[in-house]
Amino acid sequence: MTQPNAATIEAAANIAFIKYWGALDLERAVPCNRTLSMTLKRCCSRCSVEFLAGEGKDEIWLIGPDGKWLQPDESFSGRIARHLERLRAWSHRRGRFRVATRNSFPASAGLASSASGFAALTIAATRALGLSPSRSELSMLARLSGSGSAARSVLGGYVEWPAAAPDANAREEEIFAQQVASEDHWDLRDVIAIVESGAKGVSSLEGHRRALTSPFFATRQARLEERFLLVRQAILDRDLATLGPLIEEEAIELHLIAMSSQPPIFYWRAGTLAVLEEVRRMRDEEGARAFATMDAGANVHVICTADDEERIARRLQGLDYVEAVIRDGVGPGPAVLPQGLL
Numbered sequence: 001m002t003q004p005n006a007a008t009i010e011a012a013a014n015i016a017f018i019k020y021w022g023a024l025d026l027e028r029a030v031p032c033n034r035t036l037s038m039t040l041k042r043c044c045s046r047c048s049v050e051f052l053a054g055e056g057k058d059e060i061w062l063i064g065p066d067g068k069w070l071q072p073d074e075s076f077s078g079r080i081a082r083h084l085e086r087l088r089a090w091s092h093r094r095g096r097f098r099v100a101t102r103n104s105f106p107a108s109a110g111l112a113s114s115a116s117g118f119a120a121l122t123i124a125a126t127r128a129l130g131l132s133p134s135r136s137e138l139s140m141l142a143r144l145s146g147s148g149s150a151a152r153s154v155l156g157g158y159v160e161w162p163a164a165a166p167d168a169n170a171r172e173e174e175i176f177a178q179q180v181a182s183e184d185h186w187d188l189r190d191v192i193a194i195v196e197s198g199a200k201g202v203s204s205l206e207g208h209r210r211a212l213t214s215p216f217f218a219t220r221q222a223r224l225e226e227r228f229l230l231v232r233q234a235i236l237d238r239d240l241a242t243l244g245p246l247i248e249e250e251a252i253e254l255h256l257i258a259m260s261s262q263p264p265i266f267y268w269r270a271g272t273l274a275v276l277e278e279v280r281r282m283r284d285e286e287g288a289r290a291f292a293t294m295d296a297g298a299n300v301h302v303i304c305t306a307d308d309e310e311r312i313a314r315r316l317q318g319l320d321y322v323e324a325v326i327r328d329g330v331g332p333g334p335a336v337l338p339q340g341l342l
């Protein structure tokens with residue numbers, strides 16, 4: 001069982017329908033535009049944190065898919081160590097953390113493992129410190145990890161972030177995510193076609209930095225608030241015929257910005273295009289109600305309802321370039337687990 005100074009949290013990744021790509025303040029992860037995502041349920045990070053009295057270095061472990069305990073590489077453990085330091089300072093506590101984390105899906109594959117990872121870490125660490133911050137505070141703290149999308153993964157269902165118009169001068173606690181609708185509102189599914197499972201070449205952090213160099217960035221920003229409002233309304237109306245084309249357009253636009261940045265970023269692989277074509281074919285020729293979106297990676301998320309999920313998954317699995325298919329869907333948000341990893 002978990003000790004009083006310890007906690008284990010499972011948090012899921014999310015797929016953005018309106019994307020964070022370009023920051024007003026990159027250090028503090030303040031996006032240029034409001035974003036909206038769906039929290040998933042199967043692509044999860046499980047994170048156990050212990051807080052121990054006394055001096056000493058924090059311990060950070062990554063548990064691999066085979067159950068082996070690994071010391072994460074320097075850039076990953078550095079980001080976690082900085083976040084722990086931030087949480088320690090925020091709580092005015094002295095002591096050291098022991099952290100173990102495990103993903104249920106390939107890390108760094110454009111599946112937002114940092115969103116689920118930092119959301120789980122933030123919630124577990126604050127509980128291990130004996131604190132129970134509100135969801136808005138947790139969202140704010142998760143954002144300060146530098147992974148803006150983590151600010152959304154502290155909530156379930158459909159989530160907007162920031163809740164108010166982005167403002168680089170806003171106080172820290174004013175920039176948080178909030179739920180648009182719970183997971184019970186609409187049972188959307190996400191069939192994820194994995195066409196590349198390795199780490200992506202250019203981090204989102206670098207992508208945000210380069211986004212502002214695209215000649216099309218300002219045009220995108222000028223159109224985005226309207227698209228955001230339409231997407232939010234389509235979710236509230238459970239209207240896939242309106243939502244689908246909007247999220248496809250949005251995903252292609254993110255990649256258009258990436259490809260036209262200086263230097264350009266090409267996340268797409270041949271498999272990305274093959275999946276996009278198949279989704280279009282199933283829609284045009286077979287009446288499937290399925291729409292594609294991608295985050296900063298080559299993998300394609302196909303958004304559909306439960307009726308179409310099975311045949312879409314089977315079809316995508318049959319494509320040459322597709323390594324695996326993950327069948328996911330809207331989820332309830334983070335959960336406290338009784339059993340720790342440590």
Ligand code: DP6
Nearest residue numbers: 016019020114147148149204295296
């Ligand atoms: C394309 O800075 O949140 O997924 O920490 O790697 O998840 P990670 O990146 P972050 O940028 C997210 C970029 C995006 C779009 C989105 O999720 O809004």
